[in-house]
Amino acid sequence: MMGKPTIGIDIGTANISIYSDTEQMIFHEPTVLAYDTKKNKVLEIGHEAKDLAEKTPGSIAVISPLQGGIIVDFDMTLRLIKKVESRVSATTGKRFKQMNLVVSLLPGATNIERQAIGDILFSLGVRSLYFIEGSLAATIGAGLPFEKPMANVVVDIGAGKITTSLVSYGGIVTSATVRKAGNELDREIAQLVRNKYNVLIGLESAEKVKWQLRCDMHNDSEMIEIEGRDLVTGFPITIEVASSEFQAGVDEFLNRVLSVVQTTLENSPPELSGNIRASGLTLTGGGALLTGLSEWLNSKVSVPIHVSKAPFEAVALGTSMAMQHIDRLINIEKVTPR
Ligand SMILES: Nc1ncnc2c1ncn2[C@@H]1O[C@H](COP(=O)(O)OP(=O)(O)OP(=O)(O)O)[C@@H](O)[C@H]1O
Ligand SMILES: [Mg+2]
Structure with missing residues (x-):
């Protein structure tokens, strides 16, 4: 070695x-x-x-x-x-x-x-x-005190899965995963455009749409330009879709994040609860870059939310x-x- x-x-x-x-x-x-x-x-x-x-x-x-x-x-x-x-x-x-x-x-x-x-x-x-x-x-890469008998909670939001774990004293105390994450939201975006506008878009384009979305778009008047193929005429077409139309898809994504976070917090030892309230959660993975995610999660779980430096690489x-x-x-x- x-x-x-x-x-x-x-x-x-x-x-x-x-x-x-x-x-x-x-x-x-x-x-x-x-x-x-x-x-x-x-x-x-x-x-x-x-x-x-x-x-x-x-x-x-x-x-x-x-x-x-x-x-x-x-x-x-x-x-x-x-x-x-x-x-x-x-x-x-x-x-x-x-x-x-x-x-x-x-x-x-x-x-x-x-x-x-x-x-x-x-x-x-x-x-x-x-x-x-x-x-x-992820706790090591995010620079958290993983070796201490303390609550280090990481939420890793990737393309294929969302995992939340509580790490203390160098080991995982409790953890939860759902196997639907960023890719699933891309699929939902493509499906919505197809069902509602009769326009076929690829998953690459859907992902690019996703990068422009935010957690709370209810009051948005913002329009997103999308290129695809008109299913009726067969021709290439550019359409404009209000970002708010994607709110339901984003909500599903957010609810998945929340459910794994909740499972992990519920399974955390009470001795570490006060610690979690103080040190909060650290987000990693590309999904952590969804605009407004920290604020949204903070409003749901009332603990500080940090985004790891270089979330893709933690x-x-x-x-x-x-x-x-x-x-x-x-x-x-x-x-x-x-
Ligand atoms: N600004 C952004 N807003 C929302 N999602 C984003 C943003 N930037 C990247 N992503 C998403 O992050 C995901 C990729 O993240 P990451 O590289 O952490 O995943 P992964 O580690 O390959 O997947 P997994 O851990 O699930 O196996 C993709 O779904 C990508 O679309
Ligand atoms: Mg990953």
């Missing part, structure tokens, strides 16, 4: 992030690959692959191999990780097998999920592999830092090939 560099890997539904133990980001790209089904060949990964989504001929599939925070396509995940390794070794000069790897998992990840990730990395020759629970990593950063604190961490385990 000594002497080898360590990297922390967060394989998210939307993004893969990798950090070095010197806190340098070495990879951060969409968890997407473009695959030529005729030639059985990966054409692009990451940003380049995501840019191809819904623009390619039928023989080229643009694939997101994770959904709801878990691997749904093992083979494509393996191919993606192989390409990611090539990129990482091009920048670091080292292969995965020459490094210690710490990989974040969602709390309660099944053995199947653990084995899937283990099998992929061991097949690349990795010899030193650790799993850490993503929420524990988990990967904490994962890369975990080895330095391994003696003080509970939810980290060394993995061996089966």
